[in-house]
Amino acid sequence: MFRLRTLVIATSLALGACSQQGNNADTDKTPAAASTAKPAAAATAMPASSSSAITSNPFYNPSTLPFQAPPFDKIHESDYQPALEEGMKQHLEEVQKIADNPEPPTFENTYVAMEKSGAMLTRALMAFEGVTGANTSDALQKVQEEEAPKLAAHQDAIVMNSKLFARIEAVYNQRDTLKLDPESQRLLEVTYKNFVRGGAKLSDADKAKLKDLNKQESTLTTQFTNKLLAATKAGALQVDDKAKLAGLSDGDVAAAADLAKQRKLDGKWVVALQNTTQQPALQDLTDRATREALFNNSWNRAEKGDANDTRDMIEQIAQIRAQQAKLLGYPNYAAWKLDDQMAKTPETAIKFMENLVPAATARAERESKDIQAVIDQQKGGFKVAAWDWEHYSEQVRKAKYDLDESQIKPYFELNSVLQNGVFFAANQLYGLTFKERKDIPVYQPDVRVFEVFDKDGKSLALFYCDYFKRDNKNGGAWMSNFVNQSKLLGTKPVIYNVANFTKPADGQPALLSFDDVVTMFHEFGHGLHGIFADSQYPDLSGANTARDFVEFPSQFNEHWASDPKVFANYAKHYKTGEPMPQALVDKIKKAATFNKGYSMTELVSAALLDMGWHTLSADAPKQDADKFEAETLKKDKVDLSYVPPRYRSSYFQHIWGNGYAAGYYAYLWTEMLADDAFEGFKDHGGLTRENGDRFREMVLSRGNTEDLAKMYKDWRGKDPSIEPMLIDRGLKDAPAGKK
Numbered sequence: 001m002f003r004l005r006t007l008v009i010a011t012s013l014a015l016g017a018c019s020q021q022g023n024n025a026d027t028d029k030t031p032a033a034a035s036t037a038k039p040a041a042a043a044t045a046m047p048a049s050s051s052s053a054i055t056s057n058p059f060y061n062p063s064t065l066p067f068q069a070p071p072f073d074k075i076h077e078s079d080y081q082p083a084l085e086e087g088m089k090q091h092l093e094e095v096q097k098i099a100d101n102p103e104p105p106t107f108e109n110t111y112v113a114m115e116k117s118g119a120m121l122t123r124a125l126m127a128f129e130g131v132t133g134a135n136t137s138d139a140l141q142k143v144q145e146e147e148a149p150k151l152a153a154h155q156d157a158i159v160m161n162s163k164l165f166a167r168i169e170a171v172y173n174q175r176d177t178l179k180l181d182p183e184s185q186r187l188l189e190v191t192y193k194n195f196v197r198g199g200a201k202l203s204d205a206d207k208a209k210l211k212d213l214n215k216q217e218s219t220l221t222t223q224f225t226n227k228l229l230a231a232t233k234a235g236a237l238q239v240d241d242k243a244k245l246a247g248l249s250d251g252d253v254a255a256a257a258d259l260a261k262q263r264k265l266d267g268k269w270v271v272a273l274q275n276t277t278q279q280p281a282l283q284d285l286t287d288r289a290t291r292e293a294l295f296n297n298s299w300n301r302a303e304k305g306d307a308n309d310t311r312d313m314i315e316q317i318a319q320i321r322a323q324q325a326k327l328l329g330y331p332n333y334a335a336w337k338l339d340d341q342m343a344k345t346p347e348t349a350i351k352f353m354e355n356l357v358p359a360a361t362a363r364a365e366r367e368s369k370d371i372q373a374v375i376d377q378q379k380g381g382f383k384v385a386a387w388d389w390e391h392y393s394e395q396v397r398k399a400k401y402d403l404d405e406s407q408i409k410p411y412f413e414l415n416s417v418l419q420n421g422v423f424f425a426a427n428q429l430y431g432l433t434f435k436e437r438k439d440i441p442v443y444q445p446d447v448r449v450f451e452v453f454d455k456d457g458k459s460l461a462l463f464y465c466d467y468f469k470r471d472n473k474n475g476g477a478w479m480s481n482f483v484n485q486s487k488l489l490g491t492k493p494v495i496y497n498v499a500n501f502t503k504p505a506d507g508q509p510a511l512l513s514f515d516d517v518v519t520m521f522h523e524f525g526h527g528l529h530g531i532f533a534d535s536q537y538p539d540l541s542g543a544n545t546a547r548d549f550v551e552f553p554s555q556f557n558e559h560w561a562s563d564p565k566v567f568a569n570y571a572k573h574y575k576t577g578e579p580m581p582q583a584l585v586d587k588i589k590k591a592a593t594f595n596k597g598y599s600m601t602e603l604v605s606a607a608l609l610d611m612g613w614h615t616l617s618a619d620a621p622k623q624d625a626d627k628f629e630a631e632t633l634k635k636d637k638v639d640l641s642y643v644p645p646r647y648r649s650s651y652f653q654h655i656w657g658n659g660y661a662a663g664y665y666a667y668l669w670t671e672m673l674a675d676d677a678f679e680g681f682k683d684h685g686g687l688t689r690e691n692g693d694r695f696r697e698m699v700l701s702r703g704n705t706e707d708l709a710k711m712y713k714d715w716r717g718k719d720p721s722i723e724p725m726l727i728d729r730g731l732k733d734a735p736a737g738k739k
Contacts, residue, residue, distance in 0.1 A: 275475025363597025431455025525557025
């Protein structure tokens with residue numbers, strides 16, 4: 001998942017302010033931090049800003065570290081709020097100077113000048129959002145909630161500055177005579193449209209209404225994120241009898257005991273929740289009552305009627321977004337959101353998903369019969385329920401394909417997957433090499449930093465990875481930037497990947513499921529989109545693209561996890577170093593489409609649920625979250641009792657806090673692009689430098705510098721086809737003679 005930062009910098013403008021960013025079928029695959037030298041617990045109270053204090057703030061000047069990486073060894077929690085405040089102040093002064101320029105408006109003195117503005121705010125905000133997503137604290141959450149409405153107001157002050165927009169519009173109206181280079185022309189068009197979509201053409205009265213709605217939304221989305229983090233932590237399953245954890249590996253039981261000790265629950269075991277509905281432990285737990293309890297803790301995590309209940313909050317957000325859209329002249333929020341996406345309209349996106357539903361649910365129903373047969377054979381005496389699926393589907397997989405997850409994990413040790421899998425594939429395709437940098441300060445001891453070198457040996461980027469789950473980390477997995485690439489600003493990319501893999505007990509290896517392996521490849525695909533960025537302007541750089549394109553490079557990169565050459569290089573036993581036996585490799589390949597009906601149904605149901613919330617009109621009454629959810633799933637024919645949506649409304653962080661509102665369909669849309677793209681690679685030899693270099697040059701390095709549909713077609717030689725996606729997901733048979 002790509003995490004979209006709060007959009008207040010330069011021309012990256014949106015309706016309201018997203019409070020954070022958010023893999024894939026994600027994990028979602030589906031997003032904060034004190035330095036290691038000065039940990040969160042030691043942070044002081046937020047000091048009042050003063051001239052001398054602010055000039056000594058670590059964000060006041062560009063970092064002197066390589067690539068201008070954040071100096072986390074010098075950053076205290078107390079530095080963020082004054083830096084954000086001063087950054088907004090400086091940014092507004094810079095923007096007003098552009099608006100008040102007595103010279104006639106030109107592309108250089110208006111658009112380019114805006115791209116150069118807001119430097120301090122950018123530095124502070126990108127570090128702040130990285131830290132609050134991955135290593136937050138009570139103090140940082142308080143800053144988030146205080147600053148979110150201010151950031152929304154700051155954005156509005158820029159978008160709705162009449163003098164500034166007059167200059168923007170004057171240059172835009174001359175666009176056909178300016179003879180701009182293609183990237184500059186793209187910046188002009190994107191910037192102008194963003195201002196209009198943000199309310200620049202509204203009357204003063206309507207601007208005031210929109211500002212108020214944006215402030216409300218920003219406040220609520222930030223509160224939602226913080227409530228959900230607390231709800232997820234509180235929803236962890238506490239077990240006081242080790243026998244109830246029967247079926248879990250010794251390592252998982254030890255990790256549960258360690259987590260209990262961290263929470264001062266000696267003599268107990270704690271199984272933490274991940275962000276999705278289904279939980280990894282459900283696969284192995286043999287006690288049905290424990291499975292049901294764990295599932296219910298997940299399903300009801302934010303619906304307990306306590307301080308962390310999010311239902312009223314999301315009902316309000318949905319209403320506010322519908323009202324925002326109406327003010328801007330759209331029938332609903334989804335119509336506004338998709339206006340600048342590849343799909344263009346919610347009707348197109350919904351039709352695309354509806355066409356997937358019959359095949360996905362029919363396959364899921366067939367899969368449920370296989371599971372029920374196992375339950376009946378074992379004289380279970382019950383009908384398959386949602387908390388049974390993972391456990392018994394694993395048994396079906398063992399029976400059908402003689403494949404056991406416990407056989408696989410010893411061959412997927414995290415560091416081997418990273419170095420010999422993820423990095424190896426990047427070397428084979430693009431010539432990249434990686435060197436770990438232990439001299440670059442990090443925000444938490446688990447974080448690792450690598451310098452990335454290009455095929456000619458030139459230093460290209462910094463890459464941070466933070467893979468283990470913590471109680472103060474948001475759920476899921478994501479990628480974002482600490483520093484954006486820009487030739488105009490002379491900056492190179494500083495990228496990070498975050499995940500939530502179970503941290504092993506001390507002295508134990510971090511062994512991954514194959515889904516976790518795919519997550520690492522997915523997020524590094526986003527990373528490559530940022531690492532290869534080669535744009536003049538920061539707002540068109542790297543992963544700053546439409547939602548229904550941004551997941552394309554990441555989902556495409558997933559395919560290399562199972563490429564024979566790559567797989568053989570990393571799938572080695574953590575104890576012996578022996579490669580995975582070919583018989584086991586063959587079993588994995590044979591089982592590639594196993595459970596795809598389930599996984600597709602849980603994903604499309606969540607995406608349709610998202611679209612349901614965001615196609616509400618402004619005159620619709622406030623919804624009852626549970627009732628609306630049930631009715632929407634039934635209407636869309638995805639209300640299978642044993643296949644719950646990947647995210648329930650009340651913990652759907654992507655759409656209420658991470659910028660994927662009316663955009664979760666993008667995971668499905670970009671699966672189509674990714675599978676079609678991989679088909680193109682296979683047609684031209686697969687894992688080759690020639691293929692990689694061409695993809696880098698024509699797609700990965702281009703960011704948002706041209707129309708994305710045209711970019712794809714120019715590279716692929718044709719429009720994308722849905723056929724490879726249907727075949728890859730087992731929803732359609734491959735043509736005779738074609739694998």
